[in-house]
Amino acid sequence: MLKGIDTRLNADVLGALRAMGHGDYLVLVDTNFPADSIARQTVAGRLLRMENLTSAQAAQAILSVLPLDTFVEDFAGRMQVVGDPDAMPEVQQEVQAEVNRAEGQPRPIPGVERFAFYDLAKGAYAVIQTGERRFYGCFMFRKGVIGPEG
Numbered sequence: 001m002l003k004g005i006d007t008r009l010n011a012d013v014l015g016a017l018r019a020m021g022h023g024d025y026l027v028l029v030d031t032n033f034p035a036d037s038i039a040r041q042t043v044a045g046r047l048l049r050m051e052n053l054t055s056a057q058a059a060q061a062i063l064s065v066l067p068l069d070t071f072v073e074d075f076a077g078r079m080q081v082v083g084d085p086d087a088m089p090e091v092q093q094e095v096q097a098e099v100n101r102a103e104g105q106p107r108p109i110p111g112v113e114r115f116a117f118y119d120l121a122k123g124a125y126a127v128i129q130t131g132e133r134r135f136y137g138c139f140m141f142r143k144g145v146i147g148p149e150g
Helices: 009-021 035-039 054-061 092-104 114-122
Strands: 025-029 048-050 077-078 126-130 139-142
Touching: 009 048, 009 126, 009 139, 025 054, 025 114, 035 114, 035 126, 048 054, 054 092, 054 126, 054 139, 077 092, 077 114
Parallel strands: 025 126, 048 126
Antiparallel strands: 025 139, 077 139
């Protein structure tokens, strides 16, 4: 155990989050996503898991240590609902609330078309699969920076 670290963050996930640099991104996905095959194509090269958590629970833990990029519009992304790209299912609303909480203000997560999201995921630093069973529980988070003290 470590003080000040969310206990839902396992060693593999913490290691990946720490190793990422500014602009690198991770993909957080639900149980239906082809996570293992896509994770093999990422920088990490293997699937990371937070399988006993929902997407929102995992996002909350991750965002407790991961700063989001403030320099780009694609600081995050969510898989769009097929046939209804403007829809925001409950699972996405929950993760949006976690992003807003982490940012201290509303910051809408842009939508990414389903197959474009698969392609995006292949270029990620890492793929983290949750235990989320609701559809469209798939997100991208781009790492930002932590400025100097003072």
